[in-house]
Amino acid sequence: MLSLMQALKTFRGLKNPDWCPGCGDYGILSALTMALSELKLDPSKVAIIGGIGCSGKTPHYVFANGVHTLHGRAIPYAMGIRLANPELTVVVTGGDGDLLGIGVGHFVSLGRRNIDLTILVFNNQVYGLTKGQASPTLPRNVKTKALPKPNLQEAIDPVRLALASGYTFVARGFAYDVPHLKELIKKAILHKGSAVIDILQPCPTYNDVYTKEYYASRIVKLETLGNWDPVVKKPEEVEEKIMNAWEKSTFPGDKIYIGVFYQNELVPTYEERLLSRIPSYLKFPPAKIPVSIDGRPVFSVSHIVSQRLM
Amino acid sequence: MCFVYNTVIILAHAEKKEYQKVVVDQDICISCGACVAVCPVQALELDENAKARLIWDVCIDDFACVKVCPVNCIWPTSQAPPEPKAKSKWYRFNAPLEGELKSAYEAWKQKYNVTGAPA
Numbered sequence: 001m002l003s004l005m006q007a008l009k010t011f012r013g014l015k016n017p018d019w020c021p022g023c024g025d026y027g028i029l030s031a032l033t034m035a036l037s038e039l040k041l042d043p044s045k046v047a048i049i050g051g052i053g054c055s056g057k058t059p060h061y062v063f064a065n066g067v068h069t070l071h072g073r074a075i076p077y078a079m080g081i082r083l084a085n086p087e088l089t090v091v092v093t094g095g096d097g098d099l100l101g102i103g104v105g106h107f108v109s110l111g112r113r114n115i116d117l118t119i120l121v122f123n124n125q126v127y128g129l130t131k132g133q134a135s136p137t138l139p140r141n142v143k144t145k146a147l148p149k150p151n152l153q154e155a156i157d158p159v160r161l162a163l164a165s166g167y168t169f170v171a172r173g174f175a176y177d178v179p180h181l182k183e184l185i186k187k188a189i190l191h192k193g194s195a196v197i198d199i200l201q202p203c204p205t206y207n208d209v210y211t212k213e214y215y216a217s218r219i220v221k222l223e224t225l226g227n228w229d230p231v232v233k234k235p236e237e238v239e240e241k242i243m244n245a246w247e248k249s250t251f252p253g254d255k256i257y258i259g260v261f262y263q264n265e266l267v268p269t270y271e272e273r274l275l276s277r278i279p280s281y282l283k284f285p286p287a288k289i290p291v292s293i294d295g296r297p298v299f300s301v302s303h304i305v306s307q308r309l310m
Numbered sequence: 311m312c313f314v315y316n317t318v319i320i321l322a323h324a325e326k327k328e329y330q331k332v333v334v335d336q337d338i339c340i341s342c343g344a345c346v347a348v349c350p351v352q353a354l355e356l357d358e359n360a361k362a363r364l365i366w367d368v369c370i371d372d373f374a375c376v377k378v379c380p381v382n383c384i385w386p387t388s389q390a391p392p393e394p395k396a397k398s399k400w401y402r403f404n405a406p407l408e409g410e411l412k413s414a415y416e417a418w419k420q421k422y423n424v425t426g427a428p429a
Contacts, residue, residue: 016360022344022380030340176380178340202380204344212380 008043011036013061019054020128024175024201028122029061031178032091035185036064046089049078051098053129055122058093072103075110078117085287086116086271089189096123097135100156104136110194111165115270118188119196121158122175124203125210132206139252145208158198159249159261163242169195170245170262174219175202176212180258187260193269200256215256222248222259232264331369331418332376333390334400336361338383345375345384357399363429364401367411387422395422399429 007014011033019025036046046064050056052071059066065088069077074094082090092099099107099121110117125138132146136156143150162170169191173181181199188195202212222228232241245261274281290298334354341360346352353368354375362384375384385391394400407415418424 012360016356017341019342021347022342022378024380026340026342027381176340178338178381204380 007063009037011043011046011063013063015060017057017061019057020205022204023054024124024199024203025054025058025122027175027178028093028120028181028199028201029058031173031175031181031185032058032093032120033062034178035182035189036062038182039186039189041089045087046091047078047081049074049081049090049092051092051094051103053095053098053122053127055093055095055120056098072098072101073106074098075103075106075117075119079110079113079115082115082117083270083274084285086282086285089118090116091118091120091189093120093122095128095135096121096125096137096158097127100136100158100161104156104161107161108165111162111167113270114166114168114193114267116192117194118185118191119194120185121196121198122201123158123198124201124207125155126203126206128203128206132203142209144206146206155251157249157251158196159251160246162196162198163245163249163262166194166267167196167262168193168264168267169260170198171196171260172198172200172249172256172258174200174215174258176215177219177258180221184260187263191263192265193267200251200258210252218254218256220255220257222257222261228259230260230263232262232266235266238264328414329369329371329418330387330422331366331371331401332364332373333385333387333394333424334362334364335383335394336363336397336400337394338381340381342380344378344380348374348378350374357429363399365404366401366415366428367404367407387418387424390422392423394426395424396426398426400426402429 043064048059048062048064048066050059050068051074056068059068067077074092078090078092123137125135126144127133127135132144134147134151138151139155140153141150159170159172169188171184173184184197188197200215202210232238241262248257249261292298339361343356345354345362346356350372351368351370353365354362357363373386376386
């Protein structure tokens with residue numbers, strides 16, 4: 001059990017996690033808390049939004065503001081929180097079933113809006129909390145432990161879906177490579193615009209195909225390739241960089257690349273787009289407008305009604 | 311359970327075998343508890359920072375923890391790199407060491423060049 005001062009400094013929550021022993025979520029939690037504390041953020045200015053699933057429990061274990069929301073609806077909550085108070089650093093922690101199953105519509109919509117959020121997809125190819133059914137990222141003809149027969153459906157690739165939806169920062173990480181993942185999360189938080197990190201994580205309880213050993217022999221870091229540059233510097237380069245990222249994002253394969261696939265800061269964020277319409281938005285965001293003074297509401301309904309009637 | 315545990319420790323000590331034990335690097339540890347769950351004699355625990363810690367006098371060289379650690383931060387002492395051996399507080403004792411056990415500890419420290427202090 002941590003003291004309050006330690007928790008303030010390290011971002012580690014006062015509760016101990018109750019995930020299975022050896023779960024990849026522990027690696028992601030370590031990387032997230034280390035990234036937040038290395039960026040020297042104020043815990044009161046950070047919000048962690050979790051959906052439903054093992055991944056959705058993350059807000060309980062981080063010493064910051066947090067919401068444990070409805071299944072698949074973590075992104076809409078985060079969008080609302082970020083737009084109401086643009087001072088906050090908002091991180092969404094959701095699983096593959098949560099963000100790419102029931103919440104896939106919101107996942108695509110966020111790419112179109114480019115709100116300054118960080119999305120962490122905990123990708124373990126199964127619904128771990130409900131006894132290991134096939135999730136949307138499990139490839140066809142693969143049979144994990146809890147499935148009676150091989151999977152009939154094709155998989156969604158989170159990296160490719162994010163590229164197609166218009167996310168401006170797309171990366172892939174590995175839950176057991178904590179120092180590398182920490183750097184990715186730091187880059188994603190500092191990025192201006194919607195950032196998504198697809199985090200490959202073994203599920204030691206229900207996924208006996210994509211295990212620690214499977215990943216250990218296949219993972220290659222993009223930084224180790226010569227002349228890999230994911231950053232878009234001119235608008236003409238967008239097509240070329242997306243095609244390069246598409247080529248490298250194959251999963252599963254003999255080589256699984258991790259690192260930053262694509263980064264483009266030339267697209268204006270939603271906050272900047274709003275600013276062109278509401279010039280005082282950043283100065284007086286909805287969270288800073290008082291709703292009551294001395295216990296009395298600022299807006300009087302009867303006043304408005306009487307004005308309309310006159 | 312307690313009976314089995316005590317018997318194992320008593321048998322282990324009665325054999326007078328030299329154990330090489332394991333080394334834990336708490337800076338790499340992600341607090342997942344896989345080693346704690348798999349150890350047959352409960353020689354590993356999560357400390358106050360929720361990192362894995364070895365209980366030195368209980369360890370009997372099973373090495374299940376080495377295989378199961380997802381981030382590979384546990385090694386048999388003979389194969390461990392030098393940095394974690396120099397760190398402190400990654401192991402503790404179940405009871406104050408006395409007699410033969412104390413000399414065994416000193417010999418182990420000397421043999422494997424462990425400089426870190428116990429918690």
